[in-house]
Amino acid sequence: MNIGILVIGNELTSGMTQDTNSSFIARELYEHGWGVSAVMTVGDDRDAIRGGLDYLMEIADALVVTGGLGPTVDDITTAAVASAFDLNLYTDDVVLKQLKRRFSRLNIPWTENNAKQAMFPEGAGIIDNPVGTACGFFLERGGRPVAVIPGVPVEARKMFSDGVIPLFRDKIAYREHVAKRTIKTFGRTESRIDQALSHEDLKIPGVNIGFYPRFPEIHLVVTSRGEDSRRTEENLRVVCERIEGQLYRYIFGYDDDTMEGVTAALLTDRGLTLSVAESCTGGLITDRLTDVPGSSVFLERGVVTYSNTSKVELLGVPASIIEKHGAVSEEVAILMAEGVQKLAGTDIGLSTTGIAGPAGGTEKKPVGTVFIALSAGGNSTCRRFLFRWDRRRIKEISSQIALNMLRRFLTIGVD
Numbered sequence: 001m002n003i004g005i006l007v008i009g010n011e012l013t014s015g016m017t018q019d020t021n022s023s024f025i026a027r028e029l030y031e032h033g034w035g036v037s038a039v040m041t042v043g044d045d046r047d048a049i050r051g052g053l054d055y056l057m058e059i060a061d062a063l064v065v066t067g068g069l070g071p072t073v074d075d076i077t078t079a080a081v082a083s084a085f086d087l088n089l090y091t092d093d094v095v096l097k098q099l100k101r102r103f104s105r106l107n108i109p110w111t112e113n114n115a116k117q118a119m120f121p122e123g124a125g126i127i128d129n130p131v132g133t134a135c136g137f138f139l140e141r142g143g144r145p146v147a148v149i150p151g152v153p154v155e156a157r158k159m160f161s162d163g164v165i166p167l168f169r170d171k172i173a174y175r176e177h178v179a180k181r182t183i184k185t186f187g188r189t190e191s192r193i194d195q196a197l198s199h200e201d202l203k204i205p206g207v208n209i210g211f212y213p214r215f216p217e218i219h220l221v222v223t224s225r226g227e228d229s230r231r232t233e234e235n236l237r238v239v240c241e242r243i244e245g246q247l248y249r250y251i252f253g254y255d256d257d258t259m260e261g262v263t264a265a266l267l268t269d270r271g272l273t274l275s276v277a278e279s280c281t282g283g284l285i286t287d288r289l290t291d292v293p294g295s296s297v298f299l300e301r302g303v304v305t306y307s308n309t310s311k312v313e314l315l316g317v318p319a320s321i322i323e324k325h326g327a328v329s330e331e332v333a334i335l336m337a338e339g340v341q342k343l344a345g346t347d348i349g350l351s352t353t354g355i356a357g358p359a360g361g362t363e364k365k366p367v368g369t370v371f372i373a374l375s376a377g378g379n380s381t382c383r384r385f386l387f388r389w390d391r392r393r394i395k396e397i398s399s400q401i402a403l404n405m406l407r408r409f410l411t412i413g414v415d
Helices: 021-031 046-059 077-084 093-105 112-118 153-171 190-197 229-247 259-270 284-290 308-315 319-325 330-344 391-412
Strands: 002-008 035-042 062-066 089-091 119-121 125-127 136-141 144-149 177-185 207-214 217-226 251-254 274-278 299-304 348-354 369-376 379-386
Touching: 002 021, 002 046, 021 035, 021 062, 021 153, 021 177, 035 046, 046 062, 046 077, 062 153, 077 089, 077 119, 077 144, 093 112, 112 119, 119 136, 125 144, 125 153, 136 153, 144 153, 177 229, 190 207, 190 217, 190 229, 207 229, 217 229, 251 259, 259 284, 259 391, 274 284, 274 330, 284 299, 284 391, 299 308, 299 330, 308 319, 308 330, 319 330, 330 348, 330 369, 330 379, 348 391, 369 391, 379 391
Parallel strands: 002 035, 002 062, 062 144, 274 299, 274 348
Antiparallel strands: 089 119, 125 136, 136 144, 177 217, 177 251, 207 217, 348 369, 369 379
16 A cells, blocks of 8 residues: 655745655554655645645645644645545534633633634544644545644654554555564764675565665664565564674664663663763763653763863873874873773873864864873773864764764773
């Protein structure tokens, strides 16, 4: 079965906002065994919306529509859908009362234009919105289910997973079993991963491997399809094991794992504490670690010692060492890691120092030069890198390497 996706919003057609809903919806549909016949983006215009609906109704077995369900004058999706399907609008009194109670509870002044969010095409069912104000709705035209949900990503994702997927499973024939595994790698380019896997027998009927770069990571999505659920799962297991045999050194997690989450779990399981001193990454490592619930168990402190003075005063790095070797050097990176470890009294100290650019580089230390150091158990190690990206990407990949360096230390020791 194929499903059409219609994404609505002037902010999307103007390029002011990036559409992330359609990619999320397509992935979810694919995971549940359905295909996507087409994805269309149109502005907040009745004729454009009608045209998109007409086209998708011709080629798809069901439709998902997102965007334009808010209270403002440009939110015309509900009225446009009703008009396209020759339906009148009505106000749902239950939804209207719920809206007013929610506004009152949140101490948000009520304005009459918010009542627009309680209007629906006649005969439509309601799709609840647990994380926002605008409910969605669904209806059937010519035997095809049509689900309409808000465009705010956090709302669209929640409502699609909890409301639309169960609806489609009730309405659309569902025969194919689908099993999926995402293998997350770091440290090798897409082409080198592809080359590494070219020697492995990965061609099993019904199994597909997709490469998805997510800077600075490469994700491999392995999908197995078939009519027999046990065979489908077994084929997935076999292919994943063969991939792991080739890429084990670069695999850091699976599915919803993150580099910071995996590293945090290792620190927690081993009962070890960490302190971080950051210069060029500006607190990004600490920010990522504190995104993990329970990080206070292992993270004692993170300091941003951006200036030379802060490196001397907070971490005890001798000014003479900075003068001799420069703030961006192996010597200073190691002293930063040792200094923050001593200052915090933690098991491990981690540090970064570098030149993120676009200025500040020299012939010996060009822009993109970064040193990352780790101190633990009386020993310290440091690695030097040279990156060719922009300032933001240099910070991102430096934080990733630092976390991966820590992860590998916790699993196999620094290599």
